[in-house]
Amino acid sequence: MISHLVQLWSNDDGQDIAEYAVMLAVILVIVVGTIRLIGSNSNTVFSQAASSIQ
Numbered sequence: 001m002i003s004h005l006v007q008l009w010s011n012d013d014g015q016d017i018a019e020y021a022v023m024l025a026v027i028l029v030i031v032v033g034t035i036r037l038i039g040s041n042s043n044t045v046f047s048q049a050a051s052s053i054q
Helices: 002-010 015-053
Strands: none
16 A cells, blocks of 8 residues: 555656646747737837827
8 A cells, every 4th residue: 555655756747738728828928928018018109209209
């Protein structure tokens, strides 16, 4: 029984997929946040540039 529990505890076959899913989720949150930040800032810059040209 103890050897079976040790085998279950050390078995990490499915762990890799979960780790990749968590890493992908974190990367997507960072990318989406960065794109939203850059998008709003670039909109402000282009609006100010267009106002100064007119």
